[in-house]
Amino acid sequence: MDYRPRLALEAIGLDSAVSSRRHAWRRRRWEMEESGRLQSVVGPRSRLTIFLKRHLFRLFHLGSPPIRLQRLHDAWSARAKEIDFVHHRIFDPGLPKAFDGYRIIHLSDPHFDALPGIEERISERLAGTPADAFVVTGDFADRHGAPPGDVIEPLSRVLSSIRPTDGVFATLGNHDSWGHAEVLQSLGMTVLVNESFVIRRGADSLVFTGTDDPSYFFTEAAPAALRAAPDGFKVALVHSADMADVAAESGFSLYLAGHTHGGQICLPSGRPLYIDLKRFVEYGQGIWFHDDMVGLTNVGAGASLLPYRFFSTGEVVLLTLRRGPRGTDRVPTPGRDQ
Numbered sequence: 001m002d003y004r005p006r007l008a009l010e011a012i013g014l015d016s017a018v019s020s021r022r023h024a025w026r027r028r029r030w031e032m033e034e035s036g037r038l039q040s041v042v043g044p045r046s047r048l049t050i051f052l053k054r055h056l057f058r059l060f061h062l063g064s065p066p067i068r069l070q071r072l073h074d075a076w077s078a079r080a081k082e083i084d085f086v087h088h089r090i091f092d093p094g095l096p097k098a099f100d101g102y103r104i105i106h107l108s109d110p111h112f113d114a115l116p117g118i119e120e121r122i123s124e125r126l127a128g129t130p131a132d133a134f135v136v137t138g139d140f141a142d143r144h145g146a147p148p149g150d151v152i153e154p155l156s157r158v159l160s161s162i163r164p165t166d167g168v169f170a171t172l173g174n175h176d177s178w179g180h181a182e183v184l185q186s187l188g189m190t191v192l193v194n195e196s197f198v199i200r201r202g203a204d205s206l207v208f209t210g211t212d213d214p215s216y217f218f219t220e221a222a223p224a225a226l227r228a229a230p231d232g233f234k235v236a237l238v239h240s241a242d243m244a245d246v247a248a249e250s251g252f253s254l255y256l257a258g259h260t261h262g263g264q265i266c267l268p269s270g271r272p273l274y275i276d277l278k279r280f281v282e283y284g285q286g287i288w289f290h291d292d293m294v295g296l297t298n299v300g301a302g303a304s305l306l307p308y309r310f311f312s313t314g315e316v317v318l319l320t321l322r323r324g325p326r327g328t329d330r331v332p333t334p335g336r337d338q
């Protein structure tokens, strides 16, 4: 990963309409990317780890592989584009009646520039799915500072496949640059950077609160945003599960995350070789519970650094919120699962 932003300040328009808070965030994010002084929720990230990841990626893309290896690459990367459509129902006794049956499509970690064509598979999976909200929890890009076109074109294809009634909401991941926020907003997405968006149905409200990525770009503004979320049925959109405790303590009912890719490279048993979480490693994939809050760590749609998945399948997730005793279940989706 190259943490130096390549998007020029002028290219994304630092205009006067941008609030001073968002402007301060941009400056701080840019400084972290530029300096390479990255911060997880538990402290500084190792520069050595980042260096090794970046050079592993560059080494892989050096030159053309021999034909036999090319065939292997083609087969493996095609396999990595196979995506499951997963439907969970989330039951919560505190869900307002007006939001009983509310449908959220959750996409995470598409890494569009790592697996060209992944957008077609995502779109096929989502096509015709009725939804109230579409949320994406980061890592639109793989290469940090990827040119806007690497994200705009595939993301536009995905956005054209569904029509959520209440809109599209996004947070940034550790691979996304500060400039990508404006790229996403130019496509009509609501980017939540340490802020909340309230959806009202009569006297009831559902609140989406999104933070900046806490795994590499943690600042105190992220937990502060969770603590300051307005009243309502609160849904946290955070790139990683690292802040599950803060969200639960702040009255959130649902926490949607990604980041881990479910390990991406797993043993035949499905056990991940590595889960990139500094806290709550047990929340590395799937549904989990933290106090009264339900969490979901989406295993992601794409692949990072290496364009492969071994014994791990990507996913897009539909969540239906239901009023009832706390719990979850998985709804069979005939013809849509792999």
Ligand SMILES: [Fe+2]
Residues within 6 Å of the ligand: 109, 111, 139, 173, 175, 259, 260, 261, 300, 304
């Ligand atoms: Fe990712």
